[in-house]
Amino acid sequence: MLSINMLIQYDNNPERVERIVYIDENRQFCFLINIYDNSFPISNDLHEVENSIIGGEAEILEKDPWTVIVFEKDISEKARQVQEKAWAVVSKLLKVGQKELLNPIERNSVIHRVSNEMGITKKTVVKYLKRYWKRGMYPFALLPDFYKRGGKGQEKQSSEKKRGRPRKVQEVVGSGVNIDEEMKKVFRLTANKYYQTKKNVSVRFAYEQMIKEFFREELEKAPEQLPTYYQFLYWIRKEQNLSHEIIRRTGKRNFDLNFRPVLGSSKNEVRSPGEKIQIDATVADVYLVSEFNREWIIGRPVLYFCKCVWSSMIVGFHIGLEGPNFEQARMALMNMVEDKVEYCKQFDIDINEKEWPAAFLPNSIVADRAELLSNASNLLTEKLNIRIENSGSWRGDLKSLIERQFGLFTNEVVKPMLPGAVDVDFGKRGTRDHRLSGKLTLTDFKKIIIRYILYFNNQYVMENFIRDEEMITEEVEPIPIKLWEWGMKNRAGRLRKISKDLMMLHMLPVGSATVSEAGIRFRNMLYSSELALKEQWFVKARFQNSWKVDIVYDPRNAGQIYIQNPDSKSYEVCHLLEHQYRYKNKTMDDINFLHESEKLQKRKHKQDQLKAKIDLKEEVEKIVKDAEKKSKSSGVKESSNKRIKDIKNHRKLEQELIRKKQNEIAKTESNDTGGSQSKVIPMSGPADNENYLLLKRMQKKGMEKRER
Structure with missing residues (x-):
């Protein structure tokens, strides 16, 4: 299914590549722009585009030629200033709406206004807008082509700009006097002074106080000049913000607790699938064991779950050992844009795209304050153009979808089925320690989560889901996948695609690796790549010094790390060396646990080794002392010169004695095998001593003869 930001190539012509910049909600037409020429987007029938792809006249391009892979620290200050200036201009244009910008008449008007406001030419405004459309529709698309020139800049600071336009009301309301600006000021003062207070007075009381204070003379002389009560009431209801009034009258906490819409009302804020997602995290009620050693309880x-607000479909998840925090939450966001067919293959689960059709960027994200907002503003808002909404501690309604999901998963899967699950009696005296029952690894648990998501998305009937009239007429079942499919056909146009390389740059954590003669070393793991072998990195590192390279890595799988390619448009994949395959398909959490365990073992072994080494020294010293004692007590004393001359003969004599002993031992073993009674032959005895002395006397006589 086509979505916004997709690239389509026609007739296998590399110069005719068009990007989808807009799809209407009814999926009848779309706007496309050629990413190589200087034209504006043009309208086309969406079904014709789809038929062109089906008929083979066009194809969807997975590789975006305009993708820019560059680390923040590598952007020059000049390039950063150009990008920020361009984004300020484009931001003003986008405030009127994408649909309006595609209308030539409205677009020209907006371009003229923005050029005057920003003090730049219309030609420059048009250049920025076209560049934004052609290069991917995100802020980094506005980086100039010389972004890598010059020195390294500082981290870009987030800016805050007011959004939207001031509200307007009708100038004449009801049958009384004209409601001009002066009258509005009086209404506003009255509302602030009397109505929007914690005294909870009625609108009628506030109206009467207004007449008494501001219109006493008109009341006496010209009552027809008085604003009527219904005019004041109408203005209160239409002009004033109802939520603001309730907060002023009852307090913020009371409003959040009692006056928010009912649970699930956040669905009313969106009109199509994927437009807004909710993310939340919880500590699962189950104990896991290590991938490396199932005796290790981790x-x-x-x-983490990501869920589409409109359809309730689970669009992404992540399981880690840290958090809740943003570093882990963005792994769930990374999973949200991944191809789920390929992702599930990693866990030997085969699905088709229709079973989990979620690989997109939303327009906005609702998240818990402590979980995602602390570090996400710069990343999501400025780089991916995703709006962040804070649910707040008193806004449980905005997270209700996820919280109910956690409860459903725990009650239906975790507690009744999983070993190591935490039950209500956990910690009570006499009950079994659930931690000792853990049998599942992180990978096992991920497989269970995937199976659960597939069940929920495709089979779970949401009994409390309120269908609208169109859904009822078309008999749409309240199952997440059914709602998603129906919404994509009838209310689509909000999904955005993003290249995998670009998502990796912004979502995966950045690290530093060392190129050495042994490989590319990262966290005590060694990698290699085609580029490294081709350019002889490891040979250079051996004969020269090692050097550092910036990498990005996926904490969910240590099997690969990624290095920026020289063309800055893609990543070079680095794979683990063969002898490092104990880390293959392992998470960084498991590897960190392994490394810490090995450090602990090494510290323990050092103590044991020290004790054993001291014992060894004591035994050696004991043997040496015993040998020295025996040497002193031997009866035969010879000169040093003679002892040195006899080394060769003594060696031969010793060899003869050893062979004789070995032959006797072999003969004894042979007799034992034949069933004869075993005969123990001592390693040294009287016979051996006699033989030794005899050989010594014979050797001495022979040497005396040679001397004569």
Whole structure:
């Protein structure tokens, strides 16, 4: 299914590549722009585009030629200033709406206004807008082509700009006097002074106080000049913000607790699938064990879910051992844009795209304050153009979808089925320690989560889901996948695609690796790549010094790390060396646990080794002392010169004695095998001593003869 930001190539012509910049909600037409020429987007029938792809006249391009892979620290200050200036201009244009910008008449008007406001030419405004459309529709698309020139800049600071336009009301309301600006000021003063207070007075009381204070003379002389009560009431209801009034009258906490819409009302804020997602995290009620050693208990995992507000479909998840925090939450966001067919293959689960059709960027994200907002503003808002909404501690309604999901998963899967699950009696005296029952690894638990998501998305009937009239007429079942499919056909146009390389740059954590003669070393793991072998990195590192390279890595799988390619448009994949395959398909959490365990073992072994080494020294010293004692007590004393001359003969004599002993031992073993009674032959005895002395006397006589 086509979505916004997709690239389509026609007739296998590399110069005719068009990007979808807009799809109407009814999926009848779309706007496309050629990413190589200087034209504006043109309208086309969406079904014709789809038929062109089906008929083979066009194809969807997965590789975006305009993708820019560049680390923040590598952007020059000049390039940063150009990008920020261009984004300020484009931001003003986008405030009127994408649909309006595609209308030539409205677009020209907006361009003229923005050029005057920003003090730049219309030609420059048009250049920025076209560049934004052609290069991917995100802020980094506005980086100039010389972005890598010059020195390294500082981290870009987030800016805050007011959004939207001031509200307007009708100038004459009701049958009384004209409601001009002066009258509005009086209404506003009255509302602030009397109505929007915690005294909870009625609108009628506020109206009467207004007449008494501001219109006493008109009341006496010209009552027809008085604003009527219904005019004041109408203005209160239409002009004033109802939520603001309730907060002023009852307090913020009371409003959040009692006057928010009912649970699930956040669905009313969106009109199409994928437009807004909610993310939340919880500590799962189950204890896991290590991938490396199932005897190692690694504790309870943190489970992250991303869920489409409109359809309730789960669009992404992550399981880690840290958090809740943004570093882990963005792994769930990374999963949200991944191809789920390929992702599930990693866990030997085969699905088709229709079973989990979620690989997109939303327009906005609702998240818990402590979980995602602390570090996400610069990343999501400025780089990916995703609006962040804070649910707040008193806004449980905005997270209700996820919270109910956690409860459903725990009650239907975790507690009744999983070993190591935490039950209500956990910690009570006499009950079994649930931690000792853990049998599942992180990978096992991920497989269970995937199976659960597939079940929920495709089979779970949401009994409390309120269908609108169109859904009822078309008999749409309240199942997430059914709602998603229906919404894509009838209310689509909000999904955005993003290249995998670009998502990796913004979502995956950045690290530093060392190129050495042994490989590319990262966290005590060694990698290699085609580029490294081709350019002989490891040979250079051996004969020269090692050097650092910036990498990005996926904490969910240590099997690969990624290095920026020289063309800055893609990543070079680095794979683990063969002898490092114990880390293959392992998470960074598991590897960190392994490394810490090995450090602990090494510290323990050092103590044991020290004790054993001291014992060894004591035994050696004991043997040496015993040998020295025996040497002193031997009866035969010879000169040093003679002892040195006899080394060769003594060696031969010793060899003869050893062979004789070995032959006797072999003969004894042979007799034992034949069933004869075993005969123990001592390693040294009287016979051996006699033989030794005899050989010594014979040797001495022979040497005396040679001397004569």
